[in-house]
Amino acid sequence: MIKAIGSLASRTFRVLWMLEELGLEYQWIDAAPQSNQARAYNPTGKVPALEVDGTVLTDSVAIMQFLADREGRLTYPAGSLERARQDGFTQFLNDELDAVLWTAARNSFVLPKDKRVPEIKPTLKWEFSRSVNELMRRMGDGPFLMGAEMTVPDILAAHCGNWAYAAKFPLENDAFNAYCTRMRRRDAYVRVKELARK
Numbered sequence: 694m695i696k697a698i699g700s701l702a703s704r705t706f707r708v709l710w711m712l713e714e715l716g717l718e719y720q721w722i723d724a725a726p727q728s729n730q731a732r733a734y735n736p737t738g739k740v741p742a743l744e745v746d747g748t749v750l751t752d753s754v755a756i757m758q759f760l761a762d763r764e765g766r767l768t769y770p771a772g773s774l775e776r777a778r779q780d781g782f783t784q785f786l787n788d789e790l791d792a793v794l795w796t797a798a799r800n801s802f803v804l805p806k807d808k809r810v811p812e813i814k815p816t817l818k819w820e821f822s823r824s825v826n827e828l829m830r831r832m833g834d835g836p837f838l839m840g841a842e843m844t845v846p847d848i849l850a851a852h853c854g855n856w857a858y859a860a861k862f863p864l865e866n867d868a869f870n871a872y873c874t875r876m877r878r879r880d881a882y883v884r885v886k887e888l889a890r891k
């Protein structure tokens with residue numbers, strides 16, 4: 694039995710997207726970050742969490758990679774050169790896109806008011822744009838980051854694209870915008886969006 698814990702407006706979206714891509718059965722618990730419900734699964738109150746056979750897993754990218762590895766889909770096998778390149782994309786996205794967006798969020802509404810440094814935001818936006826350009830250079834002709842095969846970092850990249858749009862980051866790279874649009878047309882993505890209306 695799989696339970697996915699966390700709200701759609703959080704990184705939980707990625708995990709639900711992966712579950713839908715893989716066609717796995719799961720129960721979704723719509724818990725806001727730092728809610729009592731979230732803390733019942735993860736003492737830090739952070740989401741997403743994934744409960745699998747009674748064990749709670751945390752951290753969206755680790756969860757997505759676990760699910761892909763377990764199913765042997767949307768990933769190259771561990772130990773292959775392709776997997777090393779795939780993991781390179783995943784690390785790059787975590788370091789250069791997710792971390793930048795998260796730093797902006799922390800300095801906008803997550804940290805206590807007296808700890809926030811809003812002046813950092815223009816620098817973060819500049820860094821984000823530079824990293825998106827580099828991501829597209831690394832992708833080449835696509836249609837996915839690794840070429841013909843969709844893998845874990847594609848969900849991460851497209852989710853960061855959505856996050857950037859919501860956070861009013863500039864999205865000026867046409868190739869990245871077209872890539873995100875393609876990803877948002879996937880049936881699994883649309884099914885997760887529909888969860889909001891249920």
Ligand SMILES: N[C@@H](CCC(=O)N[C@@H](CS)C(=O)NCC(=O)O)C(=O)O
Binds near residue numbers: 704727739741752
């Ligand atoms: N590395 C973690 C980050 C989890 C995280 O920080 N989630 C946010 C919501 S997207 C959260 O729960 N924030 C509440 C907090 O930091 O107190 C992941 O990828 O899941």
